[in-house]
Amino acid sequence: MNTTIKELMQTSQVKFGTSGARGLVKNMTDQVCYAYTLGFIQYLKATQQLKPSSVIALAGDLRKSTPTILNACAKAITDSGFAVVNAGLIPTPAVALYGLAHNCPAVMVTGSHIPDDRNGIKFYKLSGEILKEDEMMIKEQVINLPSDLFNSEGQFAVQETSLPEVDPVAGQEYLRRYLELFPDNALAGKKIGVYQHSGVARDIIPELLQKLGAEVVKLGFSEQFIPVDTEAVREEDVELARQWVSEHQLDAIVSTDGDADRPLISDEKGQWFRGDIVGILCAQYLHIDHIVTPVSSNTCVEKSALFVDVKRTRIGSPYVIEAMTHYVEDHYAAVAGYEANGGFLLATPVRKNDCLLSPLPTRDAIIVLLTLIHSAVEQNLSLSQLSEQLPQRFTFSDRIKNFAMEKSQQLISKYTAGSDDENKSALEMDFPQLRQTLGSVKTMNALDGLRITFENDDIIHFRPSGNAPEFRCYSESSSTENAIAINNEAMQGILHSTD
Numbered sequence: 001m002n003t004t005i006k007e008l009m010q011t012s013q014v015k016f017g018t019s020g021a022r023g024l025v026k027n028m029t030d031q032v033c034y035a036y037t038l039g040f041i042q043y044l045k046a047t048q049q050l051k052p053s054s055v056i057a058l059a060g061d062l063r064k065s066t067p068t069i070l071n072a073c074a075k076a077i078t079d080s081g082f083a084v085v086n087a088g089l090i091p092t093p094a095v096a097l098y099g100l101a102h103n104c105p106a107v108m109v110t111g112s113h114i115p116d117d118r119n120g121i122k123f124y125k126l127s128g129e130i131l132k133e134d135e136m137m138i139k140e141q142v143i144n145l146p147s148d149l150f151n152s153e154g155q156f157a158v159q160e161t162s163l164p165e166v167d168p169v170a171g172q173e174y175l176r177r178y179l180e181l182f183p184d185n186a187l188a189g190k191k192i193g194v195y196q197h198s199g200v201a202r203d204i205i206p207e208l209l210q211k212l213g214a215e216v217v218k219l220g221f222s223e224q225f226i227p228v229d230t231e232a233v234r235e236e237d238v239e240l241a242r243q244w245v246s247e248h249q250l251d252a253i254v255s256t257d258g259d260a261d262r263p264l265i266s267d268e269k270g271q272w273f274r275g276d277i278v279g280i281l282c283a284q285y286l287h288i289d290h291i292v293t294p295v296s297s298n299t300c301v302e303k304s305a306l307f308v309d310v311k312r313t314r315i316g317s318p319y320v321i322e323a324m325t326h327y328v329e330d331h332y333a334a335v336a337g338y339e340a341n342g343g344f345l346l347a348t349p350v351r352k353n354d355c356l357l358s359p360l361p362t363r364d365a366i367i368v369l370l371t372l373i374h375s376a377v378e379q380n381l382s383l384s385q386l387s388e389q390l391p392q393r394f395t396f397s398d399r400i401k402n403f404a405m406e407k408s409q410q411l412i413s414k415y416t417a418g419s420d421d422e423n424k425s426a427l428e429m430d431f432p433q434l435r436q437t438l439g440s441v442k443t444m445n446a447l448d449g450l451r452i453t454f455e456n457d458d459i460i461h462f463r464p465s466g467n468a469p470e471f472r473c474y475s476e477s478s479s480t481e482n483a484i485a486i487n488n489e490a491m492q493g494i495l496h497s498t499d
Helices: 005-012 030-046 066-079 092-102 132-139 169-179 204-211 235-248 275-285 317-329 366-379 383-388 405-414 420-430 432-438 480-497
Strands: 002-004 015-017 020-024 055-060 083-089 106-109 118-125 142-144 191-197 215-221 252-256 263-266 290-294 309-313 335-338 344-346 350-352 355-357 360-364 394-401 441-445 450-454 459-464 470-477
Touching: 002 005, 005 030, 005 132, 015 132, 030 066, 030 118, 030 132, 030 142, 055 066, 055 092, 066 083, 066 106, 066 118, 083 092, 083 169, 092 106, 092 118, 092 169, 092 360, 118 132, 132 317, 169 204, 169 366, 191 204, 191 235, 204 215, 204 252, 204 366, 215 235, 235 252, 252 366, 263 275, 263 366, 275 290, 275 335, 275 344, 275 366, 275 383, 290 317, 309 317, 317 335, 317 344, 317 360, 344 366, 360 366, 366 383, 394 480, 405 459, 405 470, 420 432, 420 441, 420 480, 432 480, 459 480, 470 480
Parallel strands: 055 083, 055 106, 191 215, 191 252, 290 309, 290 335
Antiparallel strands: 002 142, 015 020, 020 118, 106 118, 252 263, 335 344, 344 360, 350 355, 394 470, 441 450, 450 459, 459 470
């Protein structure tokens, strides 16, 4: 059977989003995962990024569906005539680093932070993760699926293991990257809680912290997958952090999302940092001068005056990487990016602590956790004091689940289809409480979703999720309480306007 990836996206409902292909586990059959991997390989061959002697690295997260998908990906690789390096269950940035260091493509099976009934596949070419132009070409690949390979349900007709034994090198190199960055006993005297939950880095993080001299308290281990979203921290995790710091007298709690490309870190009071604040602090520690971040990030980055230039993009790592690439092409020496979820992307080598840290232009969580704690050590500050050095702008985000993507797009179009005056009037009419609280609409930015700045400089940003049936709302204000309050008002307005 011949098909294209574009056709398969429609029939399977497994689609490319901002972080690779994602869909419901029930739709991610052996056939679908095999086909997506074949499409990626064919694209690499067409663009001369694969030689007959090439290997492809493969890794995954801790979801219960991941082993089956890994096996389908591995079979597609071997059936295409290439060898698989099974990097095991390790962080996404670890297998991406391996690909960059060994000049080979990589595939990561993960659904990141989305619920356990979903999963995904991320693809990395020789220079790093695929961008939007790569995605478009992968969609056009014509895939031949042998009729005798799959049964009527899209599963392999003959079940067999295609994965070789785990090669530990990728995980070891990732550990070494950060052990070499920091001085011996850099975190001595710090007592750090590690919220393990079901994240794939739950064993790597304690090992790193202990080898750097910290005392570690392991917390919240779970056999069941927990969808930790660093942009919308669950209320139970907010309460757990407060309990844990009080019970164990912790200097910080650290964690990540499912595949460890998004960090989660609390201060000594058990308050979780926002991702767009930790990104600034990490970049400051590394002496970055040109920074890229999506339009949804906190305006503190401009107000801090820490960077020579700040470039704003659409939301999603491909857009951040594209903008970083332009900086690099212009020969800027210290370039990085971060997202509102906290994932940090390093585009150029940087020297710190007598170590030359190689580029890793994909989201990474570990670098953020370690640099923030060591920055506090160097300055003899608590983590809360560290963040208080920045201009005090506060953000909050929430989401409406089970909100159809078509419905989201219609809603955004309602406020962007007319003239500026018409769009502002429509917004102010549908959100009278925001108009009363924040003043009239000052500016509107439709770069990605709809970002609205009000007369008092508070911000509301509406955006449909790029890879799940969710509608997100970001807010920014002069206090956390205000940011939460106006976010709640905006979400209520959304629900009311779509009744």
